[in-house]
Structure formats: C-alpha cells, structure tokens
Amino acid sequence: MNQDTITVVNPAAEDVTEPLALAPRIASLRGARVALIDNSKHNADRFLDVIANLLVSDHGVAKIERYRKVSASVPTPPETLRRLLDASDAAVHGVAD
C-alpha cells in the first residue's frame, strides 16, 4: 500500500442469491383456485373483497382462499404458505400501505 491508497475491508453484505425459476403461470383462471393474502393494513380487506369478487365473476375463478396476516410486518408463516399452496393453484400477496 502506498501513501495514497487506502485498502478497506468491505463492511457490506456480499451474498449473491441464485435466481429461482418462477412457477409456471396457470393456463387459465377458469375453474382455478386462487389464494389472496391480506397484509392487514387498513383497507386491504376492502381492496381484496373487490378483487375476489371480480376474479370469480369476470375471470371464472372457482374458489378464493383468504388469509389475513397477524401484522403487515411479519411474513406469512411457512405452515400457512404450505396450506395455501395445497389449497390453491395461484396466489396473490401484497406489499402496500
């Protein structure tokens, strides 16, 4: 190291995440089961009520599974995700206020 160079130790995360393949989109919503995860923020339930009704009436969705998070700040528990995965063909969740 000469006088004009400072060598620093990287203080930040250096993790590299390997991308996953997305699950294939379902061919059609007609007859499908769709899970909706409510992040529990104010108006999320109202918003998803409309989405649920329209997915059924306009897009032919057969069944809606709803889950409301305990708090917007905590992830959906893995066991709940597994249950939703078994009970549905597609899922929608939210990051919003």
Add this chain to the structure above:
Amino acid sequence: MVTEAFQGAAAARAAVLGLPEHPRVIVEHPLASRTPSEVEKVAVAAVARIAAGLSRETAPRADRSARAASSSTTSARAQRRDIAGDFVVANGVLEELGWTDGLPVIPPTEALVSAMLSGATRAPEEVLGRMEPLQGTVTVEKVAANAVMAGCRPEYFPVVLASVRAVLQPAFNVGSTACTTGGSAPLIIVNGPIAQRLGISGGTACFGGNIKANATIGRALRLVMRNIGGAKPDGMEKSTQAWPGKIACCFAENEARSPWEPFHVERGYAADTSIVTVVATRGIYSVTEGVQTSGQGVLETLVASMRYVGSPIYHQMHNGIPLIVALCPEHAEEIARAGFDRRAVREFIYAHARMPVRVLRDRGYYAPDAWKGLVDESDPDAMVPIVKSPDRIILVVAGGDGRHSSWMPAWGVCQGATEIIRDVG
C-alpha cells in the same frame, strides 16, 4: 400487488428471495387513507393485470423448481477494496458506495479491523447469522469493519457483538423493525460492570450523544443493520419519518444511583454479569415532574403522560411488546422512598397506564379483534393496558441530576432481546 411507494422494497425483497422476475402489479399509493369507493375503483382497475400475472406464461423457464433459493458469499472473509486517496477522499468513496449513514466514518482499513477483532475472542470468519431484510451473512469481520467505521474502540467490540446477536434473535424481528413505516430504532441498554469499565454512560445526557462509547456502539449496530441487513432509505427501509435514534441510541443503566437492584439482577442475571438489552423503539417520550416530590405524585404524572392516543403501543400491545421506562435518579429515589420496589412500580404502571376502548377504537392502528381475549371490546369503557402484562415493562434508572424521566414504547412485533456480553478479548 404493490402500491407505488413500495416498488423498490418489493423489488429488493423479490431479488433476495431468488425471484427477481416475480410478476408485480403496481397500483396507486396509498390505499389505507382512501374512501371505500376509491379503494373499489383502484381494485377494479387492477384486477385484469392481476389475472394476467397469474395466468399468462411470463416465466422464461417454465419448470417449477423445487430447490430453495440458495445464497452464498464468495468467501468467508470480506473482500478488500483499494481506494486511491486520503482520508477525506476515502470518506467520499465509502459514502458513494452507500456504506455510511451520512456522517464521516473511519475508513475500515485492514489494520484497524484487525485491531477491532483483537477486542473480542471470536474468529473473523465466524458467521453470527443472516440479517433481514436482505438476509446478508453477518460475519464477525464485517461487524468489526462497521464498528471501525462507527468510531468504536476495540474494547467496545464485545458490546457491539452482543448487540448484533440480540438483534439476530427471532424475537427481535429485525426485518420488520428495520423496514416499517413506523420508524423504529434499536435502543441498546447496557447493564453490569462493563458499562463503567468502558465509559458507557447512564448519567448526564446519556441519550444525547457526546459520550464516545454510547454514540459509537449505538452507531455500529445501526451500520451493521444498514450494510449487512440491507435496510436503507432508498430501498427496504420505509420509515415515514424515523427519529434520530436511527443514527445511534445506546446507554447504560445508572446502577450507582438506582435505589433498587439493577435491571439485569431483577431479570435473574448475576450482578457481575454484563448484558445488553436491545429494543426497537418508536422514540423517547419525555416526562417532566418538578413539583411533585411524593413518589406517588411522580408516578401519577408518568402514567398520565402514557395515556397517549397517537402512540400505537395500545394497538400493538397484544403482540406482547415491551415498554421501556427510564426514571431519572431523583424520581427513582422519591418513588423508592414512598415504598415502591421494582415490581410495585411496574404494577402501578400496568394498572394506571390504560385508556378506554371508546378512545382507542377507530384511531391510530386500531384493528378489530386485536385485543381478543385480553380486553372486552364490546364494552366502550373497558380499559386497554399499555402492555400485556407488568413483566413487559423494562424499568431502568438513567440520567443525571434533574427531574426528567422518559418512556420508550417498543414497535410492532419487536419483543426486545437480551444477550450476555461475552468474548471479551
């Protein structure tokens, strides 16, 4: 489903989960403050895009992968980076890299990081955990680099490590507390003989900076959360306003001037053990009582200040989150003289820091049924306590001369976390 203001956070989170191309439907922000008909309009406008995101073939590779997202660092040791220039130039480069909190830092040179590591007995490559929200791998060496930048002396390093280990406990919920709009900041309370040995102050102006150990230990934890956890204001960190505790907040209990046994002894630790207790807090709420001297009168003023409609702790208390109460030595002395021990103080606060359902309903962070099993919400006069039980109150004595105490509510789901300070080098 993402509101506009959360696009950056959603993208960052999707990337760390290994799903950078996860389809997202962006809608107008905010939803929470809109009228029912406005919310319906936004939903009607979004539904076709939601349907398209679910049913159209958007994935370039259509094979459903069963493997979990894997993440690896290239090496257990941190990378080195050469910066051409002096201290001032290096500071500018570190700032541009996004590694500072905006204040000047000590560049973490190998020699300084090595000296920091000598302050504790842990190996540099040891992994303490992964820190949310971006799940960065927390190595002892990277914590040391951040402690150098914060200005810590090597002998502070075991306290920094204990604070980081506390924040990594699942009960702390660092991912949510670092990102929430609620703007919570980690507050570190140090107990035990190490505080006096290192000059971690619990006396005059102990919350207010100008004390090297307090300022630099608190800042080191924040830099770790920022640089390794990845909570930065241009990405995952979404504090509406935050508060200056997000720069640094660390103090010791003023054990020498407490009329009671120290907090860590109350919690069952030996008097000669040193601990840190870290809680994500919403802010410091000051309470002045300069007229009442009866002890009872001081407590009455304290609990009156806690009947605070805009403090969401009443709407979050069902999560079992703590409340820190920091009594100044003069108030503590008067309260003790009036016959209150620690338990009696906590029980008094629990009994009197309460507000009726009718005041709290439909305000703040009210959510129907949140108090289920704790408070009868059908009774508008039912009283909601500030915490779930008296043991959720963290009572400490802090500060110097004068008649000003304070309380700090925990945020959201942060249970607080305690770690013994080990590894002293």
